[in-house]
Amino acid sequence: MPFRLRTAAAGAVLAAAVVLPCPAVAAARPPAAAAGPSTTAAPGWSAAPTGTARTSFYLEGPAGSALTDRLAVRNPSDRPLTVRLAGDGEGGDGQRAGAWLAFGAAQVTVPPRTQASVPFTAAVPRTAAPGSHPAALTVTGPGARIRIPVRLRVTGPTLSALTVEHVSVTRQGSAAVIRYTLVNRGNTALRPQVAVRADGLFGTLLRRPARPLPDVLPPGARTARTETWSDPPALDAVHVTLTATAAGGAQDTGTAAYTAVPWGTGAAAALLLAAGGGAWAVRRRRGRSGRAAPTGDGGAGPGPDDGGGPPPHRPGARVTAGTRPANGTGTRGAAATTTTGTTSSTTTVAKTGSGVRG
Secondary structure, X not given: OHHHHHHHHHHHHHHHHHHOOHHHHHHHOOOOOOOOOOOOOOOOOEEEEOOOOOOOEEEEEEOOOEEEEEEEEEEOOOOOEEEEEEEXXXXXXXXXXXHHXXXXXXXXXXXXXXXXXXXXXEEOOOOOOOEEEEEEEEEEEOOEEEEEEEXXXXXXXXXXXXXXXXXXXXXXXXEEEEEEEEEEXXXXXXXXXXXXXXXXXXXXXXXXXXXXXXXXXXXXXXXXXXXXXXXXXXXXXXXXXXXXXXXXXXEEEEEEEEEEOOHHHHHHHHHHHHHHHHHHHHHHHHHXXXXXXXXXXXXXXXXXXXXXXXXXXXXXXXXXXXXXXXXXXXXXXXXXXXXXXXXXEEEEEEEEOOOOOO
């Protein structure tokens, strides 16, 4: 009997240890839902591309075409829903493809518990470049603004062309500024990379590897840019070269010459040039005045450039030849008498023959 009592007491203790945790477990569990219809809140309005499993619009066509699609606006409420539609977004190519989206009405009202299908058109300009032009369609309604991506692709051959123009180098204090202009001559958007190099008389002075510019250059666009050269040479003849590259094989090179001269050296060179020019002008003026001066006898004397030739013939002068000596050997002579007015002079010219006898 004692054994049975001890066994019964042990069984009671074990039963209590098993039963006591059960209320805590029951309290941790959520209460069972009451029977009857659910009272979940009704969902709000929504907008998405028509059809199933579409989260964005995709439109493709050539330049100058009109591409259409439809937007579904769902109004599950018991009151009319009014939403506003607009195109948004500027593509990575710099063209505002969002402005190509057009709607029949900028504002649409959807009746209660109705889904409306709203058409829209993407009018691709004739000047649109081939390639991707991302944009977005925005739907603004009560308490929400939904933005749906629109992936536009313009078909056609692409041409990548880039030019570097108007390259110049100017000094600004202790630095130099390199100015240039990039022009997109192709029909696709470009993100150029520019490398700069400067070579002097004794080797390379500056070398900057190609690095991408922060902005995208749309087709037909141009941008003026500058590069700062912080430590140019003080005295050198420099040749600057800019090389621009972009995707699709676009590449071009522009050059400019730059002569670095200190201010003191430049001023000395200018003074020397000015002094030399002044001396040349004085000598030229003196030469002209010397040739125009009259001689002592009232006539025009020979100028400084005359070669010492015979005097010019004067009007009224008579030249008479003298008599030839009778002997034909030895020295032969001839006399010429020149008479001018009342003054006469005799000039004897001696001619030496081939055989002179003493």
